[in-house]
Amino acid sequence: MATPIGNLADFGLRAQATLRGVEAVAAEDTRVTRRLLAHYGIAKRLIPVHEHNERRAVDSILALLRDGRSVALTCDAGTPAISDPGALLVAAARAAGFQVTPVPGPNAAIAALSVSGFGAPHHLFYGFLPARAAARRRALAGLAHLPYILVFYEAPHRVEECVSDLREVLGEKRRIVIARELTKLFESVHACTLAEAADWLAADPLRRKGEFVLIVEGAAETTAAEDAGQRALEALLGELPLRRAVDLAARITGGKKNELYRLALELRKGMGNRE
Numbered sequence: 001m002a003t004p005i006g007n008l009a010d011f012g013l014r015a016q017a018t019l020r021g022v023e024a025v026a027a028e029d030t031r032v033t034r035r036l037l038a039h040y041g042i043a044k045r046l047i048p049v050h051e052h053n054e055r056r057a058v059d060s061i062l063a064l065l066r067d068g069r070s071v072a073l074t075c076d077a078g079t080p081a082i083s084d085p086g087a088l089l090v091a092a093a094r095a096a097g098f099q100v101t102p103v104p105g106p107n108a109a110i111a112a113l114s115v116s117g118f119g120a121p122h123h124l125f126y127g128f129l130p131a132r133a134a135a136r137r138r139a140l141a142g143l144a145h146l147p148y149i150l151v152f153y154e155a156p157h158r159v160e161e162c163v164s165d166l167r168e169v170l171g172e173k174r175r176i177v178i179a180r181e182l183t184k185l186f187e188s189v190h191a192c193t194l195a196e197a198a199d200w201l202a203a204d205p206l207r208r209k210g211e212f213v214l215i216v217e218g219a220a221e222t223t224a225a226e227d228a229g230q231r232a233l234e235a236l237l238g239e240l241p242l243r244r245a246v247d248l249a250a251r252i253t254g255g256k257k258n259e260l261y262r263l264a265l266e267l268r269k270g271m272g273n274r275e
């Protein structure tokens with residue numbers, strides 16, 4: 001079940017009733033969930049289920065379920081199993097034949113997306129990028145051509161380097177929304193271009209504190225299609241006659257043959273120049 005991402009008042013009636021009704025709560029951090037329970041005057045047995053013990057905890061929770069008891073699953077903030085532990089327990093419970101029911105509620109990514117103002121119909125929730133710069137840039141290179149809004153979680157001590165890599169790999173023109181401390185006292189939602197984001201963060205140490213969701217515009221549709229066509233042609237032209245390469249590139253990417261043909265002629269010229 002989902003729990004608040006900051007503001008304890010964001011905890012629905014069904015979520016409260018569920019907590020009151022279960023025998024036990026499997027909690028990522030029992031101290032955090034105990035605070036939530038105390039806020040609503042609920043006392044329950046708490047079972048720790050975090051990334052280091054999830055496998056072991058699953059067995060004891062399945063034993064409770066077999067005993068006819070009901071168990072709620074919470075993480076520290078937001079929805080379990082979304083960049084948080086929980087998926088293993090959910091899968092094991094379902095595989096053992098128990099009903100697993102979502103109790104929906106807060107999620108930082110969706111909250112940020114809803115105030116991003118980006119109207120594109122599709123988004124890709126990525127979660128945390130790799131912590132190391134080289135791996136992060138590789139991951140971003142794999143996302144650079146996608147025509148989807150990109151949604152990232154980021155830790156405060158990495159937000160500046162992350163924003164700098166976003167600019168370097170995705171280009172400085174795309175817009176970013178930096179959603180910080182959502183639902184909390186110092187909530188801020190700032191929209192700018194990737195060219196401006198680093199300066200905005202640097203201008204005030206408070207802007208680099210707290211919890212972040214970064215939302216970045218996707219590649220323009222035409223750019224994504226053109227890039228796919230170009231990548232296909234670059235691979236095929238080295239192996240096949242021009243017309244055959246264009247035919248295949250059109251089938252692979254869904255691109256227009258006449259445009260791919262023009263592009264192939266240019267690429268071939270470039271290749272000729274290199275030889």
Ligand code: SAM
Nearest residue numbers: 005078079082107108153154181182211212213
């Ligand atoms: N399961 C959670 C959910 O449903 O949103 C996400 C858990 S993940 C371990 C924690 C990350 O979510 C934080 O590092 C931050 O990127 C994002 N996050 C959580 N609460 C937030 C908030 N109030 N404002 C902005 N981002 C938040």
